[in-house]
Amino acid sequence: MNRLWVRLSLTFMAVVIIGFVVISVVSVQLIRISLDQSDTSRDEILPESVTAGLANLYHIYGDWRGVSIYLDMAKEAYPPLRDSQYALVASNGTLVAGQAPATFDIAESLPIVVDGQTAGALLVGVNENSPPPFRPFGIARGVGIEEFMLLVAFVGSVIGILFGVLMSRTMTTPLDDLAAAAQAIGKGDFQRQVKVSGTSEIRSLGESFNRMVDALRQAEILRRNLVADVAHELRTPITALQTSLYALVDDTYPVTKQEIAGLYEQTRMLSRLVNDLHELSLADARQLPLRKHRVDISTALEELVTPFRMVAETKDIDFDVVKTDSLPDIEADEARINQVLHNLLSNALRHTPEGGKITLTLSDYGSGVQIAVIDTGDGIPPEHLPHIFERFYRGDAGRSRDMGGTGLGLAVAKAIVEAHG
The missing domain is CATH 3.30.450 (Beta-Lactamase)
Structure with missing residues (x-):
């Protein structure tokens, strides 16, 4: 019943x-x-x-x-x-x-x-x-x-009842298929799709269900890849820590400040990796905290770029800031915006050779401000461009790890910008 x-x-x-x-x-x-x-x-x-x-x-x-x-x-x-x-x-x-x-x-x-x-x-x-x-x-x-x-x-009732049963089965068959597909997905079968049929409302429901399944399947792939990448990224520093600590305990290496500093750097990288993963998980759940207020972006960036300009001078890199006059204030989380720019400028300094140039531009963009970081480094090969915002993606994995990168910087930066709308 x-x-x-x-x-x-x-x-x-x-x-x-x-x-x-x-x-x-x-x-x-x-x-x-x-x-x-x-x-x-x-x-x-x-x-x-x-x-x-x-x-x-x-x-x-x-x-x-x-x-x-x-x-x-x-x-x-x-x-x-x-x-x-x-x-x-x-x-x-x-x-x-x-x-x-x-x-x-x-x-x-x-x-x-x-x-x-x-x-x-x-x-x-x-x-x-x-x-x-x-x-x-x-x-x-x-x-x-x-x-x-x-x-x-009696004759009319029999005909009407048969027609009603036929119509009921016709109307509810797509819903039965949806229920069966939902149960299959609940058991992990993300390849299940439903045949789109029935009335326009049920067809729309079927199409939405299939899109949801596609999104769930993609999310499951990303989840598995993320777990594999996290395990891979954690394995290297943890193995290095274990090896170094065992050597110190076994008196293979003397306990020196240099050894302790190396171990400390490994823990810092682990901490950055954990923090980046936490922020990405918050962004995925649309729960990344933002403390927005009116920000004078011109003044804020002048304070941010000072240490980068000093580092650029030591590497004989020309560092310029180009901005239009009377930039409007923006509604943003200043700390998060600084985090994004810190990542972009760090990448620019890391990949710009001596004698090169880094340009930070600020210009009007509708009711907001457009910020761009341009450098004269080698650039990103075209085959890597579609993947630069993927988590743990590196065009040169060895170079990034040796330089202390977690492989999450651009993914975090993108999530912060998207959270601002």
Whole structure:
């Protein structure tokens, strides 16, 4: 009973049955009213016409001359007169036409009034073998109407119920497929897709479901890759720490400040890696905290670039800041923006050779500010450009690790910028 198609079928069934019951009841009543009106017409209007004709005939002639011819004509219009015995009796009791009243049972006595005086009476006898009055569709009064309507209602209900069941199954089959696919996905089968069919609403639901499955499948691939990459990235510093610590414990290496400094640097890299992963997880969950306020970006960047300019001078690198006048204040988290620029400028310093140049540009961009970092380094090979924001992706893995990179800097920077909208 909890299946949707069963409930829809029962609903169709109830609507069909109720509809046919109402139609049947109303139809029976209308037919009965029609039959009553038909009987009234025959039993009242026709007899009055016959007696009125007889009265008019008597008024014209003053007696009953020609009455036999008139009665022969009246028999065709008034069946009881044709199918039964009758007698036309004058006011004095004399038999004018027909059979003697004593020879049959009188069913009707129709007076004939002329100028306010009773000129006679038309007596109609009982005829048990006479056919019944006319009925629509051959239905007799009170006999067969209900049976006929019940038959119509039954046949119509069966057809309606079968149609309702068929429609219910047709409507709910795509939903059953969706439910089966959802269960399969819950068990880890991200290759499952549903066939898009049914009404426009169900088709839209199926298309959305398939898009969701594609997104889940991609997310699962990224998750597996992330786990593998994290394990790989953690393995190197942890192995180095274990080896160095074991050597110190085993007195293979003397405990010197240089050795301790190396171990400390390994822990710092691990800390950066963990922090970057944490920020990326927050960004993925759209929970990266931002403390936005109005920021004078020009002043903020002047403070940020000072240490980078000093490092650039030691490497004989020209460091320029180019900005347009009257830059608007922006609504941003200043610390997060500094984090993004710190990553970009660090990469620029790392890959710009001596004698090269780094340019930081600030320009109007709609209601905001566009910031660009340009350097004269080797650049990024075209085949690596689609992947530069992927986590742990390195065009030169050995060089990045030796230089202390975690492989997450650009991914974190991209997440921060996207979080700002």
